[in-house]
Amino acid sequence: MPSRHPRAELDRLKRISIEERGGTVRVEDFVTPEEPGPEFDRLMGIVPDILAGRDFRRAVSAVADAARDERGVLVMFGAHVIKCGLSRLLIDLMERRIVTAVATNGAGAIHDFEIAKWGRTSEDVAARIVDGSFGMCEETADLMNEAAAAGHREDLGLGESIGRAVSDAPHADASVLAAAHRLGVPATLHVGIGTDIIHQHASADGAALGATSHTDFRILAEVVRGLDGGCVVNVGSAVVLPEVFLKALSVARNLGAGGRGLTTISMDMNAPYRVAANVIGRPTSESGMGIALRGRHELLFPLFWAGVVRRCGPGPGAEKAG
Numbered sequence: 001m002p003s004r005h006p007r008a009e010l011d012r013l014k015r016i017s018i019e020e021r022g023g024t025v026r027v028e029d030f031v032t033p034e035e036p037g038p039e040f041d042r043l044m045g046i047v048p049d050i051l052a053g054r055d056f057r058r059a060v061s062a063v064a065d066a067a068r069d070e071r072g073v074l075v076m077f078g079a080h081v082i083k084c085g086l087s088r089l090l091i092d093l094m095e096r097r098i099v100t101a102v103a104t105n106g107a108g109a110i111h112d113f114e115i116a117k118w119g120r121t122s123e124d125v126a127a128r129i130v131d132g133s134f135g136m137c138e139e140t141a142d143l144m145n146e147a148a149a150a151g152h153r154e155d156l157g158l159g160e161s162i163g164r165a166v167s168d169a170p171h172a173d174a175s176v177l178a179a180a181h182r183l184g185v186p187a188t189l190h191v192g193i194g195t196d197i198i199h200q201h202a203s204a205d206g207a208a209l210g211a212t213s214h215t216d217f218r219i220l221a222e223v224v225r226g227l228d229g230g231c232v233v234n235v236g237s238a239v240v241l242p243e244v245f246l247k248a249l250s251v252a253r254n255l256g257a258g259g260r261g262l263t264t265i266s267m268d269m270n271a272p273y274r275v276a277a278n279v280i281g282r283p284t285s286e287s288g289m290g291i292a293l294r295g296r297h298e299l300l301f302p303l304f305w306a307g308v309v310r311r312c313g314p315g316p317g318a319e320k321a322g
Contacts, residue, residue, distance in 0.1 A: 010200065010201060010202040010204075011202040013136060013200070013201065013202070014132075014133070014136065015136045015137070015138040015141075015201070016133055016136050016137060016138065017137070017138060017139065018114070018118055018120070018137050018138075018139045018140065021123055021133075021136075021137050022120060022123070023114065023118070023120030023121045023122050023123065024121075024122045024123065024124065025082075025083050025085070025111070025115075025120065025121045025122040026119065026120055027115050027119035027120070027171050027174050028119070029085050030085040030086075030087060030088055030115075030174050031085050031086065031088060031089060031302065032088055033088055033089055033092045033305070033309075035309070036306040036309055036310045040306045040307070040310050041310070044057075044307070052293070052294065055291050055292070055293060056293060056303075056304070056307070057307075058289075058291055059263075059265045059291045059293060059304065060304065060307035060308050060311055061311065062231050062263040062265070062289070062291070063098065063231050063233065063263075063265070063308050064098075064307075064308050064311035064312045066229065066230045066231045066263070067096075067097070067098040067099075067308075067312055068312060069229070071227070071228065071229040071230040071231075072100045072101070072223070072226055072227040072230035072231070073093075073098060073099050073100055073101075073230060073231045073232075073233065074099075074100070074101045074102070074103065074223060074224070074227060074230070074231070074232045074233070075090060075093070075099050075101075075102050075103075075233045075235065076102070076103045076104070076232065076233065076234045076235070076237055076241040076245060077090070077102065077103075077104050077108060077176075077234075077235040077236060077237065077241075078104070078105060078107070078108055078235065078236035078237035078238070078241070079104075079105070079107035079108045079110070079111050079236075080236045080297055081108065081235050081236055081297060081301070082108055082111040082112050082115060082121070082176070083111055083121070083122055084296075084297045084298040084301075085298065086297060086298065086301050086302070087112065087115065087174050087175065087176050088173070088174055089301060089302060089305040090102070090176055090305075091173075091174075091175075091176060091179040092305070092309070093305065093308065093309075094176075094179055094180065094183055094185050095179070095183065096309070096312065098308060098309075098312060099185070100185065100186075100223075100230075101185060101186040101187070101188075101220075101223045102176060102180055102185065102186070102187045102188075103159075103187070103188040103189070103190065103216075103220055103241060103244070103245075104159075104176070104187075104188075104189060104190075104237075104241070105189070105190055105191065105195075105237060105240045105241060106189070106190075106191040106192070106195055106196035106198075106199075107195075107196060108189075108237075109144070109158075109159070109162050109177065109189050109191075110140065110144065110196060110197065110198065112162075112166075112175050112176050112177050113140065113143075113144055113162060113165070113166055113175075113177070114140055115171055115174050115175060116166035116169040116170075116171050116172050116174065116175035116177075116178055117139075117143070117166060117169045117170070117171070118170075118171075119170065119171045119174075123135075123137075134197070135197030135200055136197075136200075136201075137197070138201070140197070140198060141197065141198040141200075141201035141203055141204070142201065142203045143165065144162060144165070144198045145198055145201065145203040145204050145205060145208075145209075146165075146203070147161045147162050147164070147165035148161055148162075148205065148208045148209050148212055149205050149208045150165075151164075151208070151212045152205070152207070152208035152211050152212050155215070156212065156215065157188060157189070157212055157213075157215040157216040157219050158188075158189040158191070158209070158212035158213045158215070158216050159177060159180070159186075159187035159188045159189035159216050159219075160180075160181060160187065161212055162177050162189060163175075163177035163178055163179075163180050163181030163187055164181050166178045167181050167182060177189075186219055186220075186223050188216035188217070188219050188220045188223075189212075189213060189216050190213055190216060190217065190220075190240055190241065190244045191209060191213045192240065193206055193209060193210065195240075217244065217247075217248065220244065220245075220248045221247075221248040221249075221251040221252050221255075222252075223248075224245075224248050224249050224251075224252040224258060224259045225252040225255060225256075225257070225258030225259060226258060227252075227258065227259055227262060228257065228258060228259070228260050228261060229260070229261045229262070230262060230263075231262065231263045231264070231265065232245065232262055232263075232264045232265070232279065232283070233264075233265045233266075233267070234264070234265070234266050234267070234268075234275060234279045235267045235268075235297060235301060236267065236268055236297055237275075238268070238272035238274060238275060239272070239274055242272075242274040242275050242277075242278035242279050243274060243278060245278060245279060245283075246278040246279075246282065246283070249283055259283075260286075260287060260288070261287045261288050262283055262284060262287075262288040262289075263284075263288055263289045263290075263291065264279050264280055264283055264284055264288065264289075264290045264291070265290075265291045265292075265293065266279050266280055266290075266291070266292045266293065267293045267295070267297065267300050267301060267304065268292075268293075268294065269294065269295065269296055269297075270294070271292065271294070275292075276292070280292055
């Protein structure tokens with residue numbers, strides 16, 4: 001029986017091109033990592049081993065030790081990691097085999113995709129919502145939705161589908177998803193239908209988006225199963241990834257060994273409830289350790305990257321930096 005309720009006719013939308021929309025974030029402003037040297041040690045020498053200073057050192061040590069012992073490091077990140085120009089730092093950690101898996105939400109994937117394809121991303125939401133042109137970029141929507149549909153046909157996850165689609169893009173060197181595809185690192189993408197701009201276009205296939213994102217949930221649960229004694233770092237996702245992670249952890253533990261003795265780390269500007277509960281608190285209530293770091297991503301994450309790389313020292317893939 002058909003629904004009795006009318007539906008928005010998405011094929012009648014007035015759309016705009018990426019050239020017309022432009023972008024407020026430019027790939028030219030993204031940081032390029034260089035091998036951290038003794039100057040970082042001198043900087044840390046004036047940071048007291050008290051309160052946040054101690055937490056920072058504990059977090060750096062936990063990730064570096066997990067990487068050296070091959071216990072796995074999962075980084076979950078929101079869109080601001082991309083918009084703050086930090087992509088290449090995360091890619092560097094993947095190339096060094098320090099970070100062994102990544103997960104993001106739909107917004108993170110959209111910004112990563114646009115940077116890879118056009119070197120520009122983000123728009124003035126307040127200005128464009130006035131006339132309904134917000135999120136109406138046709139190239140972003142159609143190409144990403146096409147990648148999701150192709151991935152659905154081939155039984156791929158959404159992260160792998162998008163990563164493959166930008167693997168040869170002009171700015172693929174700044175794309176986390178492209179790097180994951182190149183390196184064979186699991187990259188999972190977790191969406192809520194209606195939360196992302198590509199869902200408001202007629203090219204969106206809800207079945208494909210749902211199936212590929214659910215495949216990624218299963219991939220993430222298997223990643224968590226292999227994280228005994230490893231680390232989970234959440235950077236800037238306040239709701240979606242903490243909720244998804246907690247369910248993936250439950251699946252991992254239900255299926256047997258896995259996901260025990262974790263060190264969970266949050267990096268955020270505030271203290272979101274779901275992060276405190278679902279990343280820091282509940283997963284480590286029986287064993288493990290939760291660490292909350294407060295600060296702006298564009299300052300805190302580069303310092304964290306430098307500390308981990310400095311502590312790990314040269315390793316596989318280290319020749320990529322510097």
